[in-house]
Amino acid sequence: MKDGRLAPPKSTPNSVSSQADAADAEHYIAPIVFKGDANAAATAMRAAVESMRDATVMRQDGGYLYAEFRTKLMRFVDDVEFFFDANSGVIHVRSASRLGRPDFGVNRARVEALRKRIEARSKA
16 A cells, blocks of 8 residues: 555456546445544454455554455455545455456455445444
8 A cells, every 4th residue: 555545456357446447347346434433444344354254364554454365265365455544434445366367256245245244333
């Protein structure tokens, strides 16, 4: 991450990013909205990530969280990064497969599953 920006999505279809151009339907995904404190959002996101199968939080520094997810069958690694933007009340996310070209929608589905978990926590 540099200057509040996550790495851009890969040119291949196996990555999504909330910081991609919104006109890029293949790679763009909406950021995750949070209410309240960015630290609380980071704690909630870490808990949501850790509750998912085959996820390992690798690093968390202030407004940044990095996790690895291993695919069930072939044990491929997907990198998932989060940037907690306190000023705009959103969590920017980038999820990308390290290898291959297609991901059959896995990265997008993972971000949407995390979005649902965060939204459910904010309603509780």
